[in-house]
Amino acid sequence: xxxxxxxxxxxxxxxxxxxxxxxxxxxxxxxxxxxxxxxxxxxxxxxxxxxxxxxxxxxxxxxxxxxxxxxxxxxxxxxxxxxxxxxxxxxxxxxxxxxxxxxxxxxxxxxxxxxxxxxxxxxxxxxxxxxxxxxxxxxxxxxxxxxxxxxxxxxxxxxxxxxxxxxxxxxxxxxxxxxxxxxxxxxxxxxxxxxxxxxxxxxxxxxxxxxxxxxxxxxxxxxxxxxxxxxxxxxxxxxxxxxxxxxxxxxxxxxxxxxxxxxxxxxxxxxxxxxxxxxxxxxxxxxxxxxxxxxxxxxxxxxxxxxxxxxxxxxxxxxxxxxxxxxxxxxxxxxxxxxxxxxxxx
Amino acid sequence: xxxxxxxxxxxxxxxxxxxxxxxxxxxxxxxxxxxxxxxxxxxxxxxxxxxxxxxxxxxxxxxxxxxxxxxxxxxxxxxxxxxxxxxxxxxxxxxxxxxxxxxxxxxxxxxxxxxxxxxxxxxxxxxxxxxxxxxxxxxxxxxxxxxxxxxxxxxxxxxxxxxxxxxxxxxxxxxxxxxxxxxxxxxxxxxxxxxxxxxxxxxxxxxxxxxxxxxxxxxxxxxxxxxxxxxxxxxxxxxxxxxxxxxxxxxxxxxxxxxxxxxxxxxxxxxxxxxxxxxxxxxxxxxxxxxxxxxxxxxxxxxxxxxxxxxxxxxxxxxxxxxxxxxxxxxxxxxxxxxxxxxxxx
DNA sequence: CTGAAAGCGCTTACAG
DNA sequence: CTGAAAGCGCTTACAG
Numbered sequence: 001x002x003x004x005x006x007x008x009x010x011x012x013x014x015x016x017x018x019x020x021x022x023x024x025x026x027x028x029x030x031x032x033x034x035x036x037x038x039x040x041x042x043x044x045x046x047x048x049x050x051x052x053x054x055x056x057x058x059x060x061x062x063x064x065x066x067x068x069x070x071x072x073x074x075x076x077x078x079x080x081x082x083x084x085x086x087x088x089x090x091x092x093x094x095x096x097x098x099x100x101x102x103x104x105x106x107x108x109x110x111x112x113x114x115x116x117x118x119x120x121x122x123x124x125x126x127x128x129x130x131x132x133x134x135x136x137x138x139x140x141x142x143x144x145x146x147x148x149x150x151x152x153x154x155x156x157x158x159x160x161x162x163x164x165x166x167x168x169x170x171x172x173x174x175x176x177x178x179x180x181x182x183x184x185x186x187x188x189x190x191x192x193x194x195x196x197x198x199x200x201x202x203x204x205x206x207x208x209x210x211x212x213x214x215x216x217x218x219x220x221x222x223x224x225x226x227x228x229x230x231x232x233x234x235x236x237x238x239x240x241x242x243x244x245x246x247x248x249x250x251x252x253x254x255x256x257x258x259x260x261x262x263x264x265x266x267x268x269x270x271x272x273x274x275x276x277x278x279x280x281x282x283x284x285x286x287x288x289x290x291x292x293x294x295x296x297x298x299x300x301x302x303x304x305x306x307x308x309x310x311x312x313x314x315x316x317x318x319x320x321x322x323x324x325x326x327x328x329x330x331x332x333x334x335x336x337x338x339x340x341x342x343x344x345x346x
Numbered sequence: 347x348x349x350x351x352x353x354x355x356x357x358x359x360x361x362x363x364x365x366x367x368x369x370x371x372x373x374x375x376x377x378x379x380x381x382x383x384x385x386x387x388x389x390x391x392x393x394x395x396x397x398x399x400x401x402x403x404x405x406x407x408x409x410x411x412x413x414x415x416x417x418x419x420x421x422x423x424x425x426x427x428x429x430x431x432x433x434x435x436x437x438x439x440x441x442x443x444x445x446x447x448x449x450x451x452x453x454x455x456x457x458x459x460x461x462x463x464x465x466x467x468x469x470x471x472x473x474x475x476x477x478x479x480x481x482x483x484x485x486x487x488x489x490x491x492x493x494x495x496x497x498x499x500x501x502x503x504x505x506x507x508x509x510x511x512x513x514x515x516x517x518x519x520x521x522x523x524x525x526x527x528x529x530x531x532x533x534x535x536x537x538x539x540x541x542x543x544x545x546x547x548x549x550x551x552x553x554x555x556x557x558x559x560x561x562x563x564x565x566x567x568x569x570x571x572x573x574x575x576x577x578x579x580x581x582x583x584x585x586x587x588x589x590x591x592x593x594x595x596x597x598x599x600x601x602x603x604x605x606x607x608x609x610x611x612x613x614x615x616x617x618x619x620x621x622x623x624x625x626x627x628x629x630x631x632x633x634x635x636x637x638x639x640x641x642x643x644x645x646x647x648x649x650x651x652x653x654x655x656x657x658x659x660x661x662x663x664x665x666x667x668x669x670x671x672x673x674x675x676x677x678x679x680x681x682x683x684x685x686x687x688x689x690x691x692x
Numbered sequence: 693c694t695g696a697a698a699g700c701g702c703t704t705a706c707a708g
Numbered sequence: 709c710t711g712a713a714a715g716c717g718c719t720t721a722c723a724g
Contacts, residue, residue, distance in 0.1 A: 018696095046486075048460055077418045349701090
């Protein structure tokens with residue numbers, strides 16, 4: 001026996017296929033009494049609605065693609081879960097893929113999702129994505145929204161934190177620490193989020209006459225080990241240090257704090273460390289980490305909203321939903337005292 | 347104009363629909379020359395293969411469902427990524443859902459995946475899943491494998507770490523510390539992984555004559571805040587402490603270490619802390635965390651293998667792939683000295 | 693509500 | 709390789 005179809009259910013109920021189809025979709029054209037009876041028969045028979053067949057007919061899949069770089073990063077994990085929550089309510093199932101920040105893998109994923117006829121795609125673009133690499137989304141007419149990072153020259157719905165503002169908030173906090181030098185380190189070079197954070201930070205510091213060290217452009221993966229590496233090669237080895245280290249993300253900061261604990265300098269006393277995102281881990285660091293919150297749950301929820309709106313009206317003008325960042329001060333900068341010896345090694 | 351179909355491509359190439367269909371599936375019955383030409387025309391026209399339509403005909407979806415509880419836990423994040431990697435190679439796209447350890451949400455996700463005609467499902471069962479709650483997978487004939495946690499009375503393919511052995515490894519390490527008392531805390535009560543870890547641990551400790559405190563059954567969410575709560579309520583508030591605290595998972599241990607840093611007792615000196623999983627975070631803790639590795643990447647890769655084998659041969663006998671755990675000793679237990687004052691508060 | 697029919701875009705045999 | 713045909717399991721309009 002093959003799988004049960006609507007026809008089998010219809011026969012068992014003594015109804016037409018069309019009528020049963022209406023029950024499945026809860027049409028008002030069928031009486032409540034009939035619906036109850038049909039549903040009961042379905043349950044007894046073990047009938048399973050074949051969404052794939054329905055999709056072919058309706059030209060929708062009730063599936064939405066989500067492409068993120070890496071869900072080991074807690075920020076992206078939170079983002080993914082918030083997005084799933086937002087879409088689940090509207091009846092969508094998530095097709096999820098991980099690009100590992102590799103444009104090639106990303107291209108494969110986009111292609112797979114378009115072939116699966118995803119009703120929409122939410123994508124956190126791999127660092128260094130070109131507009132061309134996203135073109136398939138546009139040419140296939142797939143509704144989509146970008147999150148967290150924008151792509152130069154690519155016009156689309158977008159939601160993310162206001163990263164320039166996040167950088168400014170960081171800058172304002174740092175100026176209050178009266179440091180002699182500040183370094184900005186870690187994160188992928190080609191990320192727009194990184195550029196924006198740096199820009200906001202640099203602007204405020206320059207206005208206050210605070211120098212940013214020339215190591216400012218040293219990049220890494222957005223991971224603890226990335227942070228560790230950049231720390232070791234840049235500061236601990238050459239024996240110099242800034243008063244304040246700002247990292248691209250909390251993930252990077254975790255590695256930076258670890259490297260500092262291996263040195264004789266204490267974060268929060270000899271050197272201030274601060275970063276961006278304020279993921280749950282930030283407050284569990286030693287010392288607890290000052291971070292500018294960029295609210296993954298908010299961003300994820302809004303991404304889902306934007307996509308649903310775009311699916312509902314493919315011709316609406318592109319929109320952006322920008323989430324306001326907030327500074328969260330903790331001990332990694334609270335205890336900072338500017339007047340300490342300037343030699344790095346003891 | 348609607349979407350392009352195989353018919354449009356066939357007309358543009360002057361071939362039959364059937365021939366073009368063979369090209370798409372790279373059949374040897376079509377000459378290389380023709381394939382090249384057809385593919386070029388497709389690219390020029392911007393044709394997108396409609397997998398949904400093909401699926402209806404072939405009765406496969408080339409999509410596999412993955413249900414995990416929560417991807418904020420780094421162990422589950424690594425697991426998810428390893429599984430995606432393993433399935434991607436075989437041409438599958440992932441339908442992912444998060445159960446939040448809630449059987450109801452899990453049921454909805456299973457139902458959605460079966461309706462989408464997933465070719466298979468990999469599921470990390472919500473704590474407290476009954477055999478009945480997974481029955482839909484079986485009755486619909488969906489190939490599936492359980493990961494990380496088993497479900498009592500439910501026979502299926504399974505892969506996970508050997509949690510009893512993990513507990514034993516932990517026990518052997520702890521016995522070497524010569525503690526007077528040991529507590530096992532945190533994690534969801536009804537998780538089989540928790541029970542197995544505790545069982546292995548208790549067995550080895552009892553054989554060595556080491557007491558396990560009666561707080562052994564205190565449970566929590568498998569999160570840092572869960573660990574924090576259970577620590578505060580159980581130990582710090584009543585002023586007593588064991589020599590060794592074993593937590594259900596690294597996630598819980600993060601909260602425990604945090605609570606200890608807020609107290610006057612130092613982990614690794616006044617009290618040993620150790621846990622399970624050895625996620626990447628473990629070595630970035632302060633102090634670095636002793637943990638029994640349970641290898642999410644291995645488990646994920648094998649889950650993918652098991653599912654592919656099951657899809658290939660639905661009638662094969664159920665199998666288990668058990669991953670061997672390994673103890674990773676770090677400073678959270680390395681510096682432990684048993685001879686310290688036994689009062690908890692200073 | 694019914695019932696017959698067309699169609700979504702593919703795949704699959706089949707005779708040539 | 710072709711070409712006509714059937715079919716995957718639904719939905720949708722239509723006349724009744």
